[in-house]
Amino acid sequence: MPIAGIYGPDDFGNPVHGHPAAQTRNRVSAVERARALPMPSLEWTPEVERATAHLYERVKNVISPVEWPFMAPYIKAINELKKTRDAVILAHNYQTPEIFHCVADIGGDSLQLAIEATKVKSDIIVQCGVHFMAETSKILNPHKTVLIPDSRAGCSLASSITGADVRLLRERFPGVPVVAYVNTSADVKAEVDICCTSSNAVQVVESLNAPTVIFLPDQYLAKYVASQTDVKIIAWKGACEVHERFTGDELRAYRDADPSVQIIAHPECPPDVLAEADFTGSTAHMINWVRNKHPKRVVMITECSMADNVQAELPDVEMVRPCNLCPHMKRITLPKILDSLIYLREEVTVDPMIAEKARRSVERMINLKN
Numbered sequence: 001m002p003i004a005g006i007y008g009p010d011d012f013g014n015p016v017h018g019h020p021a022a023q024t025r026n027r028v029s030a031v032e033r034a035r036a037l038p039m040p041s042l043e044w045t046p047e048v049e050r051a052t053a054h055l056y057e058r059v060k061n062v063i064s065p066v067e068w069p070f071m072a073p074y075i076k077a078i079n080e081l082k083k084t085r086d087a088v089i090l091a092h093n094y095q096t097p098e099i100f101h102c103v104a105d106i107g108g109d110s111l112q113l114a115i116e117a118t119k120v121k122s123d124i125i126v127q128c129g130v131h132f133m134a135e136t137s138k139i140l141n142p143h144k145t146v147l148i149p150d151s152r153a154g155c156s157l158a159s160s161i162t163g164a165d166v167r168l169l170r171e172r173f174p175g176v177p178v179v180a181y182v183n184t185s186a187d188v189k190a191e192v193d194i195c196c197t198s199s200n201a202v203q204v205v206e207s208l209n210a211p212t213v214i215f216l217p218d219q220y221l222a223k224y225v226a227s228q229t230d231v232k233i234i235a236w237k238g239a240c241e242v243h244e245r246f247t248g249d250e251l252r253a254y255r256d257a258d259p260s261v262q263i264i265a266h267p268e269c270p271p272d273v274l275a276e277a278d279f280t281g282s283t284a285h286m287i288n289w290v291r292n293k294h295p296k297r298v299v300m301i302t303e304c305s306m307a308d309n310v311q312a313e314l315p316d317v318e319m320v321r322p323c324n325l326c327p328h329m330k331r332i333t334l335p336k337i338l339d340s341l342i343y344l345r346e347e348v349t350v351d352p353m354i355a356e357k358a359r360r361s362v363e364r365m366i367n368l369k370n
């Protein structure tokens with residue numbers, strides 16, 4: 001069914017928001033210095049080459065032998081420090097292959113990471129992803145130390161809406177339940193009824209048994225959900241700055257160049273893009289689709305690093321890579337992960353009152369899955 005309405009901060013006379021976590025933080029604080037471990041050697045030596053050879057095997061299709069000597073010393077140091085610190089590294093599918101395949105303990109989409117975060121035994125979680133993901137880990141693990149290697153790793157969706165906006169939406173649409181995509185701040189999660197990811201958005205909306213649902217903040221995911229259900233959807237004007245750049249013309253050009261090519265797209269893309277795709281699904285669903293169908297050539301219409309990560313796993317599938325990078329995800333690098341483990345920075349905190357309310361929304365989603 002077509003979308004019932006679409007709202008944004010300007011409809012409430014509010015300014016368009018900046019990212020709440022956006023801040024410059026280059027200096028190591030006195031507390032971080034006090035708990036720091038010694039800086040390991042970062043030289044490329046025969047020992048480093050030997051110790052990382054099995055990891056290079058995983059990524060040799062996507063990382064050249066020329067690049068590896070610059071990455072391997074960091075990878076060895078990070079993997080050793082993880083043990084010293086009793087830390088676990090969670091990495092989103094959009095992290096680069098040297099992070100995703102060589103230092104991460106758990107990789108996946110937002111839902112997988114949210115669920116895995118609840119099972120983590122280590123005292124320290126290093127979140128290789130963006131700030132809202134680290135907040136979600138903290139919400140689900142209030143007694144653990146959650147670190148993000150660069151707290152400026154934001155998200156255009158998360159920064160499009162605040163908790164105050166949700167309260168205004170509730171005033172305008174009294175009694176209408178609110179679903180928030182996990183790409184939102186803790187402040188927003190605390191104000192909604194339930195969270196969802198792109199894997200389970202339709203299921204979550206329908207689970208509410210309501211004729212109308214407010215779905216925020218991604219207008220394109222909202223339109224996709226509306227196309228899959230009879231529930232009336234009221235949307236928010238947010239968009240992912242990576243996925244909204246794709247166009248239907250671009251996809252038609254791929255198909256014109258090779259009519260046999262398979263095109264799979266993420267539901268954060270605009271409707272004219274999804275109309276051209278052979279399959280639409282979350283990052284986890286896209287990866288499973290490629291694993292199961294094993295196409296000869298495929299275009300993955302999503303953030304660029306995911307195609308690299310799948311290519312590393314499936315070298316015989318030819319990836320056509322339209323390279324739309326997420327600048328926020330790319331703030332996370334090997335040197336910053338190493339710093340994070342040495343200095344235990346940058347620690348993510350969430351106000352306990354907000355965390356408790358936000359946890360209810362996230363857990364309601366997780367319990368729905370089980």
Ligand code: SF4
Pocket residue numbers: 094130154155156157158183240241242243303326327328329
């Ligand atoms: S890819 Fe889009 S939705 Fe994901 S973190 Fe980047 S801006 Fe946010």
